[in-house]
Amino acid sequence: MSTLQAEHVYKVFGRHPDEAAAAVRTLQGGADREELRAEGTTAAVIDASFSVEPGQIFVVMGLSGSGKSTLLRMLNGLLEPTAGRILFDGQDLTALSPRELRHVRSTKISMVFQHFALFPHRDVLDNAAYGLEVQGVPRAERERRATEALELCGLGGWEKSWPDELSGGMQQRVGLARALATDADLLLMDESFSALDPLIRRDMQDQLLELQRRLKKTIVFITHDLNEAMRLGDGIAVMRDGRIVQQGTAEDILTRPADDYVASFIQDVDRSRVLTADAVMEDSDPAAEACDCPTVSADTPLADLCAVSARVPHAVAVTAEDGSVIGSVPQDRLIAFIGDEQRPPMYCAEVAA
Amino acid sequence: MPRLPLGSWVDTGVEFLQRHLSWLFDAISTVVTGLYDGIDAVLSAPAPLLLAGILAVAAWWLRGLLAALLAMAGFALVDSIGLWDEAMSTLSLVLVATLITLVISVPLGIWASRSDRVSAVLRPVLDFMQTMPAMVYLIPGIIFFGVGVVPGIIATIIFSLPPGVRMTELGIRQVDGELVEAADAFGTTPRDTLVRVQLPLALPTIMAGVNQVIMLGLSMVVIAGMVGGGGLGGAVYKAIGNVDIGLGFEAGISIVILAMYLDRMTGALGRQVSPLGRRALAKVRAGASGVAKVWNHRPQPAYAIAGAVVLALVAGGLSTFGPGSGSGETKAGGVADIGKGRKISLGYIPWDEGVASTFLWKELLERRGFEVDARQLELGALFTGLAGGQIDFQTDSWLPVTHAQYWEKYGNKLDDLGSWYGSTSIELSVPSYMKDVKSLADLKGKGSQFKGRIIGIEPSAGAMGLLKDKVLPAYGLDGEYKVVDGSTPGMLAELKRAYDKHEPVAVVLWSPHWAYASYDLHKLQDPKGSWGKGDGIHTLARKGFAKDEPEVAKWLRSFKLSEAQLTGLEAKIQESGKGKEQQAVRAWLAEHPEVAKMA
Numbered sequence: 001m002s003t004l005q006a007e008h009v010y011k012v013f014g015r016h017p018d019e020a021a022a023a024v025r026t027l028q029g030g031a032d033r034e035e036l037r038a039e040g041t042t043a044a045v046i047d048a049s050f051s052v053e054p055g056q057i058f059v060v061m062g063l064s065g066s067g068k069s070t071l072l073r074m075l076n077g078l079l080e081p082t083a084g085r086i087l088f089d090g091q092d093l094t095a096l097s098p099r100e101l102r103h104v105r106s107t108k109i110s111m112v113f114q115h116f117a118l119f120p121h122r123d124v125l126d127n128a129a130y131g132l133e134v135q136g137v138p139r140a141e142r143e144r145r146a147t148e149a150l151e152l153c154g155l156g157g158w159e160k161s162w163p164d165e166l167s168g169g170m171q172q173r174v175g176l177a178r179a180l181a182t183d184a185d186l187l188l189m190d191e192s193f194s195a196l197d198p199l200i201r202r203d204m205q206d207q208l209l210e211l212q213r214r215l216k217k218t219i220v221f222i223t224h225d226l227n228e229a230m231r232l233g234d235g236i237a238v239m240r241d242g243r244i245v246q247q248g249t250a251e252d253i254l255t256r257p258a259d260d261y262v263a264s265f266i267q268d269v270d271r272s273r274v275l276t277a278d279a280v281m282e283d284s285d286p287a288a289e290a291c292d293c294p295t296v297s298a299d300t301p302l303a304d305l306c307a308v309s310a311r312v313p314h315a316v317a318v319t320a321e322d323g324s325v326i327g328s329v330p331q332d333r334l335i336a337f338i339g340d341e342q343r344p345p346m347y348c349a350e351v352a353a
Numbered sequence: 354m355p356r357l358p359l360g361s362w363v364d365t366g367v368e369f370l371q372r373h374l375s376w377l378f379d380a381i382s383t384v385v386t387g388l389y390d391g392i393d394a395v396l397s398a399p400a401p402l403l404l405a406g407i408l409a410v411a412a413w414w415l416r417g418l419l420a421a422l423l424a425m426a427g428f429a430l431v432d433s434i435g436l437w438d439e440a441m442s443t444l445s446l447v448l449v450a451t452l453i454t455l456v457i458s459v460p461l462g463i464w465a466s467r468s469d470r471v472s473a474v475l476r477p478v479l480d481f482m483q484t485m486p487a488m489v490y491l492i493p494g495i496i497f498f499g500v501g502v503v504p505g506i507i508a509t510i511i512f513s514l515p516p517g518v519r520m521t522e523l524g525i526r527q528v529d530g531e532l533v534e535a536a537d538a539f540g541t542t543p544r545d546t547l548v549r550v551q552l553p554l555a556l557p558t559i560m561a562g563v564n565q566v567i568m569l570g571l572s573m574v575v576i577a578g579m580v581g582g583g584g585l586g587g588a589v590y591k592a593i594g595n596v597d598i599g600l601g602f603e604a605g606i607s608i609v610i611l612a613m614y615l616d617r618m619t620g621a622l623g624r625q626v627s628p629l630g631r632r633a634l635a636k637v638r639a640g641a642s643g644v645a646k647v648w649n650h651r652p653q654p655a656y657a658i659a660g661a662v663v664l665a666l667v668a669g670g671l672s673t674f675g676p677g678s679g680s681g682e683t684k685a686g687g688v689a690d691i692g693k694g695r696k697i698s699l700g701y702i703p704w705d706e707g708v709a710s711t712f713l714w715k716e717l718l719e720r721r722g723f724e725v726d727a728r729q730l731e732l733g734a735l736f737t738g739l740a741g742g743q744i745d746f747q748t749d750s751w752l753p754v755t756h757a758q759y760w761e762k763y764g765n766k767l768d769d770l771g772s773w774y775g776s777t778s779i780e781l782s783v784p785s786y787m788k789d790v791k792s793l794a795d796l797k798g799k800g801s802q803f804k805g806r807i808i809g810i811e812p813s814a815g816a817m818g819l820l821k822d823k824v825l826p827a828y829g830l831d832g833e834y835k836v837v838d839g840s841t842p843g844m845l846a847e848l849k850r851a852y853d854k855h856e857p858v859a860v861v862l863w864s865p866h867w868a869y870a871s872y873d874l875h876k877l878q879d880p881k882g883s884w885g886k887g888d889g890i891h892t893l894a895r896k897g898f899a900k901d902e903p904e905v906a907k908w909l910r911s912f913k914l915s916e917a918q919l920t921g922l923e924a925k926i927q928e929s930g931k932g933k934e935q936q937a938v939r940a941w942l943a944e945h946p947e948v949a950k951m952a
Binding site for chain 2: 078101102104134162
């Protein structure tokens with residue numbers, strides 16, 4: 001298993017390569033996007049660095065125009081970074097020839113698209129087998145593997161159907177099967193669920209998590225939906241105007257937003273489902289330890305914690321897997337965190353001030 | 354504004370190209386002619402109805418039973434009006450032009466779709482090619498490639514190239530960018546992306562382009578007929594030249610049948626070859642029931658091909674073993690086989706004496722073992738072809754006056770084999786009901802009666818230049834009258850219209866002409882002799898022909914016809930009707946053994 005790393009990656013769109021290179025130097029000198037735009041160049045990604053561990057889902061989140069799609073396309077070389085390096089599986093992708101790069105894309109990295117990008121002139125099976133066809137796998141074997149991938153995605157029996165006969169969710173399953181069939185280690189997903197309606201989207205998210213438990217791929221997932229990011233991401237990077245403004249776990253971002261932008265972003269998040277007991281607990285309350293009241297585990301979402309807290313007369317104890325108490329959550333603190341507050345309760349006079 | 358000599362620059366350029374790149378033009382000409390002859394040979398080999406059957410089976414496969422029946426009926430009609438050979442040579446011309454156009458336009462379109470710069474450069478060039486009147490391409494076409502099918506095909510290619518390129522480019526650019534990116538993301542090479550994703554998805558649009566290419570090609574065939582392209586275009590052109598409404602309609606309807614067949618078939622082929630189209634068709638067919646099922650039934654391609662092959666084999670068998678391979682058919686008169694199958698190429702303009710003398714010589718030479726090819730051409734094309742050596746000789750050149758400008762330009766590349774008829778005259782004529790107009794001088798002061806117009810013929814005709822530059826000024830008529838440029842058929846139509854209504858009309862005419870027999874006309878006297886002396890009708894041969902075929906040249910030099918003989922022959926041809934010129938000549942020769950022996 002291999003690590004994906006981006007090191008100080010820049011992407012500047014300009015008319016001439018020299019212009020772009022000059023723009024990178026200006027950016028390194030501290031200039032921002034607006035200054036460049038006046039000169040006719042567009043900085044899509046500015047100084048992006050991150051690292052994704054094997055088996056992780058890394059979510060890049062941002063609004064449209066934030067550069068997240070550009071960043072994703074540099075990870076498999078569809079776009080060449082203006083500066084910086086992309087390391088995957090020990091290889092610097094930016095140093096590869098077009099032919100080597102194509103080989104990497106056909107065998108190690110696959111991609112799932114926002115609007116599915118299924119080939120309308122191929123049936124479901126041939127779509128799922130496309131990557132294998134590019135690799136030159138013989139027909140019988142590629143059809144066997146494509147069928148397996150389709151079954152994995154819950155599409156057994158649909159092999160001979162055509163893409164336009166399927167619903168959006170099913171089409172995206174074909175897209176996912178196409179990406180999985182090649183056995184690539186790295187899966188790039190570009191707003192893959194954004195075009196689906198909310199219920200289907202949730203289904204697909206569940207299925208992706210389920211698949212991930214079994215397959216342990218490395219996944220980079222692009223989304224503009226913070227709830228989706230929180231649900232899926234082991235690690236999250238928030239992008240704004242081409243820069244990564246914050247990286248961390250879902251809780252890091254919810255509880256310690258790096259700036260007002262991120263803070264405004266997380267306003268709409270259902271915090272009671274994202275935050276877990278261990279993120280809000282404080283040092284153990286001896287009173288909570290002594291009694292036989294119900295306790296919760298560290299990964300219990302606040303929504304469930306509320307139910308327990310309502311039945312317990314004191315702070316709820318948080319226990320580790322071995323049953324030992326690692327902390328406790330008093331009710332006022334619980335309410336404070338659901339209500340987007342990171343400080344302990346204050347006195348009336350302090351609040352008024 | 355100074356006059357920019359743009360035209361003469363182009364002239365110089367064309368001359369330069371002709372001098373230095375003639376090897377290239379010869380090569381192109383050879384390839385195109387070879388392709389054309391090949392396809393034409395294949396199409397003309399089977400019996401007409403068998404080929405019609407094959408085409409109908411193709412229609413059945415592509416569009417269903419109704420289309421097959423209609424196709425069969427249409428082609429049977431073409432055969433029954435005696436235009437089958439013409440239709441097949443037109444079809445060959447269109448197929449060759451389409452084939453070459455596609456070979457050029459599809460790669461160009463692909464290139465343009467991949468590079469904005471190429472696209473930007475191509476766009477004005479394509480606009481230029483498409484909007485330039487197609488006739489303009491014919492002039493350099495004749496100079497580079499000589500008369501015949503080649504300039505017609507080249508002009509057709511230039512004319513029909515733009516939609517081929519545009520639709521290919523459009524089709525590829527229309528393919529969803531995400532699909533191309535998906536192909537790219539799975540490591541597809543650019544070539545495979547083109548072949549596996551872009552072209553299959555662009556195919557319906559590209560096929561629409563192919564359809565347009567074919568339709569534009571068909572619309573060019575009439576024009577190609579003017580430079581000896583033959584086929585239905587030649588028939589139409591001949592009909593126009595002879596004001597033969599019947600033939601014009603027959604040739605026209607044949608073109609329509611061909612056009613509809615090709616249009617519907619390429620449209621259906623577009624759906625058949627593109628994977629998406631095939632699926633849509635299969636869906637429609639699965640949904641049909643009862644009578645609709647029979648109607649919509651399409652034979653499997655394998656059966657269709659088998660059917661076509663069986664028909665083709667039958668056809669081949671018939672043409673091999675059947676009658677019609679007429680070796681030693683007409684060696685009447687017991688004359689010696691001097692030609693031994695050598696080829697002689699004749700050109701003629703659709704003037705009555707030209708048609709008569711040309712078919713007379715065709716018959717006489719064929720009796721003597723030559724293989725003779727006679728083509729109807731536009732006057733300028735005829736002289737160009739003669740000078741270029743593609744035509745061996747022509748028998749209808751009015752010298753020294755009427756065709757003087759052509760003789761001046763090409764005389765040094767031609768041999769004059771003498772006059773066989775004389776003398777002719779050119780004149781202005783008015784209906785004899787114009788009682789007070791007897792001579793050119795009488796026209797003076799009567800401009801308002803004639804609406805100040807003299808109805809002329811083709812501006813390229815020698816008579817027209819003479820009329821404008823010499824005759825009118827000589828009688829002081831040039832301010833009062835305007836010579837209307839037009840065409841011989843137009844002039845004759847206007848004459849008929851005015852004659853029927855008893856209106857005053859003055860037309861450019863010449864003797865001999867059948868109009869004098871049909872209408873009561875008066876030739877205006879020319880006391881000042883400004884029309885010049887009468888012409889002789891000369892036989893002109895390409896330089897070197899007399900050396901190559903001394904026997905034939907000797908016959909031509911001694912050729913003479915009296916007025917009685919010529920008008921008799923013309924009348925015979927007129928009686929027999931179009932397309933039967935040679936039979937008329939044979940019948941006439943039977944009555945005039947002295948001419949048959951003469952050569």
